[in-house]
Structure formats: C-alpha cells, structure tokens
Amino acid sequence: MRLFILLFVSTIALFAAPSAYDQGKKLYFEKGCNGCHGISASGSGQYPALAFRRKPFLMAKLKGYRAKQGTTQLSQMMIPFAIALSDTQIDALTTFFSEFKEGSIPAKRDFNIKGDGGS
Numbered sequence: 335m336r337l338f339i340l341l342f343v344s345t346i347a348l349f350a351a352p353s354a355y356d357q358g359k360k361l362y363f364e365k366g367c368n369g370c371h372g373i374s375a376s377g378s379g380q381y382p383a384l385a386f387r388r389k390p391f392l393m394a395k396l397k398g399y400r401a402k403q404g405t406t407q408l409s410q411m412m413i414p415f416a417i418a419l420s421d422t423q424i425d426a427l428t429t430f431f432s433e434f435k436e437g438s439i440p441a442k443r444d445f446n447i448k449g450d451g452g453s
C-alpha cells in the first residue's frame with residue numbers, strides 16, 4: 335500500500351513538472367522555430383537540421399547567436415530568435431533536439447554526414 339501511494343505521488347509529480355524534453359518541444363513550436371527548421375526539426379535547404387544533433391554544440395551555437403556572434407550571413411537570421419531565449423529555455427530546446435523521439439527521420443545527422451555512405 336505504501337508503495338502504491340509512493341507511485342501515485344510520483345506520477346502526479348511527473349505530470350506537474352513537464353520534462354525538459356517536453357518543455358523544449360513546446361518552446362520549439364511556441365517560438366516559431368518550426369517555421370524555418372521544419373515541424374520535425376529536420377531542416378531543409380539553408381535551414382540546418384536540429385534533431386539528433388549534439389546538445390553541447392547546439393547550446394554553444396544558440397548562446398553565440400544570443401551574444402550576436404554570427405559566423406555567416408545566414409546567422410543574422412537566428413539572432414533575433416536566440417536573443418529571446420533564457421538559459422533554461424536553451425537547455426530545454428537542446429534536450430529536445432538531442433533526444434529527439436518524434437518519429438520522423440531528419441535529412442542529416444551529426445554522424446556520417448560526409449562521404450558517400452560506402453557505396
């Protein structure tokens with residue numbers, strides 16, 4: 335019985351505090367990131383894929399844009415979106431990207447994006 339209560343309470347706690355992943359997913363759509371990076375974060379054309387990418391790299395990029403450091407002309411596009419993000423939000427968003435489990439397969443991944451795949 336005690337175990338049951340414990341399980342019950344922890345289930346409620348889980349519902350009360352959404353995971354970083356879920357917060358990131360919510361933010362991704364709320365902040366309009368999907369408008370450029372796509373509904374499955376798979377990118378297209380000049381918009382890089384974000385799903386399955388490494389968290390530290392994406393965090394560094396977002397913090398860079400937030401500090402108005404752009405490496406390319408295209409980076410200018412990201413700055414207004416990154417400026418609006420807090421550290422917690424960047425953390426949640428990059429958790430969402432790195433742990434991506436929404437089902438669809440993005441065009442590019444961090445690994446094996448160079449070369450011809452051995453064909």
Ligand code: HEC
Pocket residue numbers: 362365366367368369370371380381382383384392393395396405406408409410411412415416427
């Ligand atoms: C207006 C279109 C647009 C929107 C909206 C947008 N991005 Fe981007 N994003 C870009 C472009 C273009 C680049 C590539 C910039 C570059 O070359 O440095 C980029 C790059 C990035 C990168 C770096 C990826 C890499 O491989 O270097 C991250 C991370 C990122 N965006 C996250 C976000 C997040 C999170 C949001 C929502 C808060 C968002 N973007 C909204 C256009 C957009």
